[in-house]
Amino acid sequence: MAITSDPPxxxxxxxxxxxxxxxxxxxxxxxAAILLALAIWYLGSNLLQNLAAAGLNxxxxxxxxxxxxxxxxxxxxxxxxxxxxxxxxxxxLNTLLVSVLACVTATVxxxxxxxxxxxxxxxxxxxxxxxxxxxxxxxxxxxxxIIFTIMTTVLPGPRAFRGxxxxxTMFLGVAAFTNRGVYMPGPVFNNPLxxxxxxxxxxVIAVLIGSFFGARGVAKWATNVQFETGIRPTTWYFTVAIxxxxxxxxxxxxxxxxxxxxxxxxxxxxxxxxxGPLIALWFALSIYTGAFIAENVRAGIQAVSKGQTxxxxxxxxxxxxxxxxxVLPQALRVIIPPLISQYLNITKNSSLAIAVGYADITxxxxxxxxxxxxxxxxxxxxxMLFYLTISLLISFFIxxxxxxxxxxxx
Amino acid sequence: MPIDTxxxxxxxxxxxxxxxxxxxxxxxxxxxxxxxxxxxSAILTIVSLIAIYFILSLAIPWLFxxxxxxxxxxxxxxxxxxxxxxxxxxxxxxxxxxxYGFQYPASEYWRPNLALILxxxxxxxxxxxxxxxxxxxxxxxxxxVAFWLIWGGTFLGPLIAFLGLAAAYFVxxxxxxxxxxxxxxxxxxxxxxxxxxxxxxxxxxxxxxAMLKAVPSRDLGGFMxxxxxxxxxxxxxIPIGILLALGRQSHMPLVRFVCVIxxxxxxxxxxxTLLFVANVMLAYxxxxxxxxxxxxRVVIMITVFSAAYIAEVVRGGLAALPRGQYEAADSLGLDxxxxxxxxxxxxxxxxxxxxxxNVAVGLFKDTTLVSVISMFDLVGMIRGPILASTxxxxxxxxxxxxxAALFFVVCYGISQYSQWLERRLxxxxx
Numbered sequence: 001m002a003i004t005s006d007p008p009x010x011x012x013x014x015x016x017x018x019x020x021x022x023x024x025x026x027x028x029x030x031x032a033a034i035l036l037a038l039a040i041w042y043l044g045s046n047l048l049q050n051l052a053a054a055g056l057n058x059x060x061x062x063x064x065x066x067x068x069x070x071x072x073x074x075x076x077x078x079x080x081x082x083x084x085x086x087x088x089x090x091x092x093l094n095t096l097l098v099s100v101l102a103c104v105t106a107t108v109x110x111x112x113x114x115x116x117x118x119x120x121x122x123x124x125x126x127x128x129x130x131x132x133x134x135x136x137x138x139x140x141x142x143x144x145x146i147i148f149t150i151m152t153t154v155l156p157g158p159r160a161f162r163g164x165x166x167x168x169t170m171f172l173g174v175a176a177f178t179n180r181g182v183y184m185p186g187p188v189f190n191n192p193l194x195x196x197x198x199x200x201x202x203x204v205i206a207v208l209i210g211s212f213f214g215a216r217g218v219a220k221w222a223t224n225v226q227f228e229t230g231i232r233p234t235t236w237y238f239t240v241a242i243x244x245x246x247x248x249x250x251x252x253x254x255x256x257x258x259x260x261x262x263x264x265x266x267x268x269x270x271x272x273x274x275x276g277p278l279i280a281l282w283f284a285l286s287i288y289t290g291a292f293i294a295e296n297v298r299a300g301i302q303a304v305s306k307g308q309t310x311x312x313x314x315x316x317x318x319x320x321x322x323x324x325x326x327v328l329p330q331a332l333r334v335i336i337p338p339l340i341s342q343y344l345n346i347t348k349n350s351s352l353a354i355a356v357g358y359a360d361i362t363x364x365x366x367x368x369x370x371x372x373x374x375x376x377x378x379x380x381x382x383x384m385l386f387y388l389t390i391s392l393l394i395s396f397f398i399x400x401x402x403x404x405x406x407x408x409x410x
Numbered sequence: 411m412p413i414d415t416x417x418x419x420x421x422x423x424x425x426x427x428x429x430x431x432x433x434x435x436x437x438x439x440x441x442x443x444x445x446x447x448x449x450x451s452a453i454l455t456i457v458s459l460i461a462i463y464f465i466l467s468l469a470i471p472w473l474f475x476x477x478x479x480x481x482x483x484x485x486x487x488x489x490x491x492x493x494x495x496x497x498x499x500x501x502x503x504x505x506x507x508x509x510y511g512f513q514y515p516a517s518e519y520w521r522p523n524l525a526l527i528l529x530x531x532x533x534x535x536x537x538x539x540x541x542x543x544x545x546x547x548x549x550x551x552x553x554x555v556a557f558w559l560i561w562g563g564t565f566l567g568p569l570i571a572f573l574g575l576a577a578a579y580f581v582x583x584x585x586x587x588x589x590x591x592x593x594x595x596x597x598x599x600x601x602x603x604x605x606x607x608x609x610x611x612x613x614x615x616x617x618x619x620a621m622l623k624a625v626p627s628r629d630l631g632g633f634m635x636x637x638x639x640x641x642x643x644x645x646x647x648i649p650i651g652i653l654l655a656l657g658r659q660s661h662m663p664l665v666r667f668v669c670v671i672x673x674x675x676x677x678x679x680x681x682x683t684l685l686f687v688a689n690v691m692l693a694y695x696x697x698x699x700x701x702x703x704x705x706x707r708v709v710i711m712i713t714v715f716s717a718a719y720i721a722e723v724v725r726g727g728l729a730a731l732p733r734g735q736y737e738a739a740d741s742l743g744l745d746x747x748x749x750x751x752x753x754x755x756x757x758x759x760x761x762x763x764x765x766x767x768n769v770a771v772g773l774f775k776d777t778t779l780v781s782v783i784s785m786f787d788l789v790g791m792i793r794g795p796i797l798a799s800t801x802x803x804x805x806x807x808x809x810x811x812x813x814a815a816l817f818f819v820v821c822y823g824i825s826q827y828s829q830w831l832e833r834r835l836x837x838x839x840x
Binding site for chain 2: 025028029032033036043046047049050051053116119120121122123124127133134136137138139140141142145146149153348349351352354355362366370376377380383384387388390391392395
């Protein structure tokens, strides 16, 4: 700003450090650098003195020591003899699990509510506006607590399923909704390819990703044929086969079977357990963030000017194609960047897991481990580093996306 | 002209228009157009009506059978005689705890109440531009009065803090017009001179027999704590956020680098980790003998947090200004502070107001997170002392519903204000 090029007037005077635009920015930066260095030196020396006075040092050795606490909800093997580091990794995976689940469902809720809010149906539009306002104006922490309370007070305890004439019965005989969580049939491989459980699942995911690229290849081929001959070949059965066949074959080969939960003693065993805190957090985050996404979706659709729709109609496109080929591509350009930052918010808000006792990274590393070892600085720094890495990765992808879809003008 | 009488009948008057068919008027038309325009729409309407009926059939008996006078949950149940109903008695019995926390002295409740009423007077000149500018003096004095009212103790402390700032303003007004840098440095020097000299003049025993009884910060709680954190942190973070945004736009690489790192770091971590910092880590960075209140540490961290978000909003406003505005300011010969104060910021801030209000609402909602670091704000009071007490163990819905309703009223009010302001400030004619 304020770049003017005064002609040099004679020799250099000290006052020119402030008055001459050639030197002024250097002077200010030097002052800023000195102030910054002083601040860092001050804080650092305070830290060192305080640590020395408390007889502490900065060390990350505690990560290798046994943690001594159990975690109910976990994706990898872990018991109380595992190290604090392992507990932190369990926490990281739990954070990622609930974030990914909540991102998917929040998108569904948000898109539904956003589209319905623009519906010509007066009642539905008003209901959706009510949903959005209610959820946007009440803290997410209160929602998490309310939904967790609903789960624990409304659903029956496992003991209600006992006896000859139980108060509650399992859903279709295979799944039980209890106040401790949902017990569902869990998939088991009788003939696994890898000894470590999750590697098998990685294999399944890898095959699905292969199918995705295969299906895209087929679509590309169909488009090429269409360009050459003018007739698009029928490909849907190819696509279905590419999606289903490999993964079904792989699952059959690995001997997929279902482990159905059973009531033994006072609780269910076997099967797949989704703990109450996970469900409450998942649902609360999705329905809360869904309200914000609904507003983004509504804004995105409204941002496409009516002229676009009318122009498309004037070209003779049918209403479905107008939506798919003209409105949606332009609306997505507006919707997707704020959508991704909502995903980022979900990841950050998942740290409120600590309020309902879900063992995410904040509850393990920042909660129990911090309290047990007293290594506050190390734990909080690691915690911040984790969240920072995730946010920076996500913003990196936002930037790539924004550059890719930027309107190329002039 | 002879009339042809051979025709059997000729109408000589106009037929009065007949009324539209019943399906095209009034309520029926509205229903057909807005609720049953198509099969899908009809299904949606019916599903919504069933959902509304289901919720109301649960909520209305619960609300209207509510018991307002009882001293415990079991008394509530007796009074209800087996009917379904809410036990609002917990709100009446624990009203003061919900609003002020459980340690604020009951005889002093008028002080936060008065501070809240004064807050409306202090906020009004900022929120509504039509009011006379002279009223801004109330806004300037308010923080010190509110501090004195809520914390009590000697009034000399807030008075000297105010005098310091007043001196800084005076110096800046006198000198800053001619030379911005000199005025700026002079203002800081004047403020510190008054604070240091004045701080030395306050006797140590000033708080002992003060007009208002001193209340330590750890005795603050309830919804009062949420309001205080929200109001303090928003008002502190707006100027810091503006400075950070200007720093991020600066042409000096060092300043820009520091601001970018700061903003991205703060925005990349959840507020809860920053509250952990306030709770367990920040004390290590203060001088060894000092004891800084948890309240102040939390205010520092929340302010830093929202300043980073406000900086991004303001940066959006700065970026949205056409380049011509910057170039016009330069061509008029204004220097950087003048250009910013007179040309750029007034326009950029106007663009950013909705965003700033959004950040403020979000921040106010996020003040509930302090309950995680065992401060007893509204949510902390509910989850801690009230639900854990033997009398009220299990009264979830009434308490959580009350908290939700309080936050809804405040946040919805602020967002309505923001929409009014947006319409008010709109200068484009669309």
